Amino acid sequence: MFTVLLLMTLGIVLGYLTRNKSGAAKYLDRLINAAIYLLLLLLGISVGSNETIIRNLGTLGLKAIALTTGAVAGSVGLSYFTYKLFFAPKE
Amino acid sequence: MKNSLIIVGFFVLGILAGIYSLLPEALLKNDLSAYALYVLMFLVGMGIGADKKAWEVLKSARLKIILVPLTVIIGTLIGVAFISIFLKDISLRESLAVGAGFGYYSLSSIFISQIGGKTLGVVALISNISREIITLLGTPLLLRYFGKLAPIASGGATSMDTTLPVITKFTGKEYAVISVFSGIVLTILVPFLVTFILKF
Numbered sequence: 001m002f003t004v005l006l007l008m009t010l011g012i013v014l015g016y017l018t019r020n021k022s023g024a025a026k027y028l029d030r031l032i033n034a035a036i037y038l039l040l041l042l043l044g045i046s047v048g049s050n051e052t053i054i055r056n057l058g059t060l061g062l063k064a065i066a067l068t069t070g071a072v073a074g075s076v077g078l079s080y081f082t083y084k085l086f087f088a089p090k091e
Numbered sequence: 092m093k094n095s096l097i098i099v100g101f102f103v104l105g106i107l108a109g110i111y112s113l114l115p116e117a118l119l120k121n122d123l124s125a126y127a128l129y130v131l132m133f134l135v136g137m138g139i140g141a142d143k144k145a146w147e148v149l150k151s152a153r154l155k156i157i158l159v160p161l162t163v164i165i166g167t168l169i170g171v172a173f174i175s176i177f178l179k180d181i182s183l184r185e186s187l188a189v190g191a192g193f194g195y196y197s198l199s200s201i202f203i204s205q206i207g208g209k210t211l212g213v214v215a216l217i218s219n220i221s222r223e224i225i226t227l228l229g230t231p232l233l234l235r236y237f238g239k240l241a242p243i244a245s246g247g248a249t250s251m252d253t254t255l256p257v258i259t260k261f262t263g264k265e266y267a268v269i270s271v272f273s274g275i276v277l278t279i280l281v282p283f284l285v286t287f288i289l290k291f
Contacts, residue, residue: 015137074167
């Protein structure tokens with residue numbers, strides 16, 4: 001997995017160095033989208049051919065949404081204090 | 092939003108192809124996805140590096156703006172850690188990894204399914220998609236009760252692109268920069284945090 005992080009870092013550096021060759025940006029977006037489509041198709045295929053996951057898709061969904069509720073509540077709750085303490089206009 | 096639908100469409104198409112075994116076994120045995128992920132991450136990196144607006148926002152940012160992504164990270168992890176108490180078969184570490192997707196569902200689900208297994212990958216996908224949807228629909232309410240940073244916090248990594256229009260519309264232009272900044276920082280951190288959480 002560290003290979004992946006290294007590749008991403010390398011990409012950031014290379015992208016930064018070539019940032020003024022703006023013609024490439026359009027193709028970059030399309031390539032990224034194509035890679036994401038391919039990867040999610042593959043993830044879908046391996047999920048679809050895995051009976052255990054398919055049988056439990058409903059429960060997995062519920063757990064996922066429970067986690068989201070926690071994530072949103074936690075971050076929004078904390079952001080209230082950050083806002084009040086550092087960002088809100090003082091009265 | 093259109094792009095999100097296409098992404099979900101490909102995932103559903105894959106599931107159907109998998110259920111009805113429409114594809115030759117050889118395609119599954121080859122670990123094509125690992126190589127595709129290498130390519131994707133390199134390209135995502137290049138996209139971030141080449142994003143001039145992103146660098147401008149990063150440069151012009153005042154110090155306290157860093158508090159925003161920090162708030163999102165800490166708040167999210169505390170929130171999912173709490174929920175994980177009630178989830179029998181998802182460990183604290185796995186819950187934290189799902190939370191560390193910060194709404195960046197395409198990347199985090201792929202990443203997590205590679206390190207933490209397909210099942211967790213599916214949880215990450217559903218969880219992080221719903222984070223984006225909650226933000227798109229809930230921004231006016233979040234704003235009213237929890238202040239102007241709330242929709243940015245809820246949006247997580249998506250606050251730099253997919254949820255930015257709705258956030259800007261309700262919080263005003265001066266919060267657009269904060270929103271983009273927080274989104275960029277979280278987007279870059281997703282792969283690092285997920286790896287860190289699952290590997291250590």
